[in-house]
Amino acid sequence: MVFVSKKKQKLLDIGYKRGESSRKRGIQHKYGNNSSANTRYERLERSAFIARIHTSDNILTFHDVDGSETPVKPLRPRVNRASYVDRFKVSASSKVHPDLRTNKIYVPALLQTMMSTENRKHRLCNSKCRGDLVIDGVASIKWGFGWKERLKCTRCLYVGKHYKLFNEVNTKGKGRRSAEINIGFQIGVASTSIGNTSSRRIMNTSNIIAPTPNAMQKQANKVCAALKCLNEKSMAAVRKNLVAENAQIGQKDASMVNVEGDTCYNNPIFNSDATPFQAGTIAVTTMCENNTKNKQILGVHIANKLCRAAAVLRNKGKQVECPNHRGHCSANVSEREQIGDEGKWNRSLSTQLSQDIKIANFTCDGDSRAFQGVSRSQSHRVGHLKDLRHLGNSLKREINKAPFSKDMLRGHTRSSVRNRFALSVKSRCMAELKAAHRTHQGKIETLKRVMPEVISTIVLCFRGYCGNQCAKNSYVCSGNKRQAKNFMPANVKVKMVASDQEVLKKCIEMVLGPMALEATKLLTTTQKCEAVNRSYQAVTPKNVTFSRNCVGRIHGQVHKLNQGYADSVLEKTSELNASLTPGSKVIGQIGYEDRSIRNQKRPSRVTKARALRASTRDRKYRLHEEMHYCRGISDPKPDYSSLPHLQHHKYA
Incomplete structure (x- = not known):
């Protein structure tokens, strides 16, 4: 056989x-x-x-x-x-178990205790044995990243007991206690853009035996739920401290706070072929305070349509409606609801904040629904302030669409030169607004009185009459024709007729008009919220969907932004009973990382970074000008003035 x-x-x-x-x-x-x-x-x-x-x-x-x-x-x-890979599944003939040749994570102090204790026991059991005590690789017990090991003798039959070579958390309740390393690892993973699958690949390529996927997912669910509770308590403490500081500085109503808000999505919300609804599935609404320069985050609202459990049940032919179906449902928004309803999300968030503070002025982008949601949730009148960045971009778009005459930028391509002209006007208006606020110390009535002359001066400057009027009325141009050429090529002249001047004035009034001055009286922006939105991508990237734990990851990121990197890590680990070892090199490395982050936010570093960006932008525009406007600029152009069917179309 x-x-x-x-x-x-x-x-x-x-x-x-x-x-x-x-x-x-x-x-x-x-x-x-x-x-x-x-x-x-x-x-x-x-x-x-x-x-x-x-x-x-x-x-x-x-x-x-x-x-x-x-x-x-x-x-x-x-x-x-x-x-x-099949060739590596077969172990080479060796007396050492193959798992003992991999990298394992042990606590050195516990390993030392096991070795010394078992050596004493071995000598007491058989004092004449000259064998060595080695780790029994066959009997190793894995507990996530932690291990339980035992020693055996290479000669006699002595076999020791199992020792836990990891620290356990001090929790009450039934069942096995979690290992501190498993909780700490999930806290760290939740603050990065990778998940358990990517982390297991990193472990395996490092020759480290990784935990099972199910065990890591269960631990991640518990950790992210705890991070959400921790950050909600932290934001409540931030709001209470803000009210206390307002009372200390003598504010009339200590609970009144200026707030900025914005909403971001995991995907673009415009329609796609995959769904007749809006394509976005997660909407995160953030509100930050504008009373201080720190601009701490006061509240976060997360609308989530994703539910993995419901998707599995639907594939089995069952009718499931989210949210609140049988089993665990990670969605808190129905599929029928509009994910882009910023008014609803802002109303829900501002209602939550109203327990501790009152919103005095709300700064947002051009979406009026966000302000309407905030206004409806407050029992008092809320001021509506415009974001300077979005207002400037609106000015740029309107200039690009404005009905200027076709001879205004004659001889040049409309798409490029007009865009440069719009950028120059936007830059000049923003510079004039900020400089006027500094000069008149933010007095709105004074600004409203002087701005008409400033608007007329800006129009004259772009027409080429930059001189005494700029030196007299402008706050940023001394009459040297530089401010009108921020983005415009040097050989391009703007030829404005009377109608062009009126159109340009109407556009400029979007930023420097009386209503605009009232809406931007505090010069507030939503840049803090925009920065927070970008930081969300560090934990919930657009190419990965964390349907179950996106809420916990976002709350963990908010806690880090409010408390700082080092304090946030220590608070998270302490809250989950996985405290780090005081005085160890781990604490030193966390402190070094925290100092590096704080150094990048110093005013001197920020100023240098802005200057570098400005110089880089100017260099690129000058390079583009040399390539596209200084070569062949004198070539003849076709004259369409004699064509009768174009005479009725005055504007380009």
Whole structure:
């Protein structure tokens, strides 16, 4: 009797038998027609055979690149050769267990205790034995990243007990206690853009035995739920401290706070072919205070349509409605609801904040629904302030669409030069507004009185009459024609007729008009919220969907932004009973990382970064000007003035 291994027997069972033909969907295929003297036969491996085989009149053939049949005829495939990973599954003959040659994570103090204790016990049991105590690799017990090990003698039959080589958390309740390393690892993963799958790949490529996916997911669910509770308590403390500081500085109503808000989405919310609804599935609404320069985050509202459990049940043919279906439902928004309803999200968040503070002025972008949601949730009148950045971008868009005459920028491409002209006007208006606020110390009535002259001066400056009027009325231009050329090419002249001047004044009044001055009286922006929105991508990137734990990840990121990196890590680990070791190098590395982050936010570093960005922008615009406006600028242009059907269209 001949014995074969299980692997070989399985290959023999699934392979083709002698005389057996290939069958597919009940159709019997043949491996060739009448052969000739030039016919050649080839037997490929099963994977290559499936990838290359074609059927023509129930005959299996190979095709050339032009779709014709090749002269080679296929034979029944042979079994695939062993893959590269299969070769590593077989351990080389060695007396040491293969798991003992991998990298494992132990607590050195606990390992030292195990070695010293077992050495004493071994000597007491058999004092004459000269064997060595080694780790019993077969009996190792894995607990996430932690291990329980025992020692055995290489000569006698001595076998020690299992020792926990990891620290456990001090929690009450039934069941096994979690290891501190497992909780700490999930806290760290939740603050990065990777998940458990990516982290397991990093561990495996580092020759570290990773925990099972299910164990890591369960631990992540518990950690993210705890992070949400921790951050909600932290934001409540921030609001109470803000009210206390307002009372200390003598504010009339200590609970009144200026707030800025914005909403971001995990995907663009415009419609796509995949769904008739808005494409976004997660909406995060953030509100920050504008009373201080720190601009701490006061509240976060997360609207989530994603539910993995419901998707699994729907694939099984069951009717499931989110949220609050049977089992765990991670969604808090129904599929029928509009994910882009910023008014609803802001109303819900401001209602939550109203327990501690009152919103005095709300700064947002051009979406009026956000302000309406905040206004409806407050029992008093809320001021509506415009964001300077979004207002400037609106000015730029309107100038690009403005009905200027076709001769205003004659001889140049409209798409590029007009965009440069719009950028220059936007930059000039913003500079004038900020400089006027500094000069008049934010007095709105004074600003309203002087701005009409400033608007007329800006129009004259862009017409080319930059001189005494700029030196007299402008706050940023001394009459040297530089401010009108921030983005415009040097050889481009703006030729404005009377209608062009009126159109440009109307556009400028979007930023420097009386109503605009009232809406921007505090010069507030939503830049803090925009920065927070970008930081969310560090924990919930757009190419990865954390349907179950996106809420906990976002709250963990908010806690880090409010408390700082080092304090946030220490508070998170302490809250989950996985405290770090005081005085260790781990604390030193966390402190070094925290100092590096704080140094990047110093005013001097920020000023240098802004200056570098400005110089880089100017250099690129000058380079673009040399490439596109200084070559061939004198080439003749077609004259359309004699065409009668274009005479009725005055504006470009």
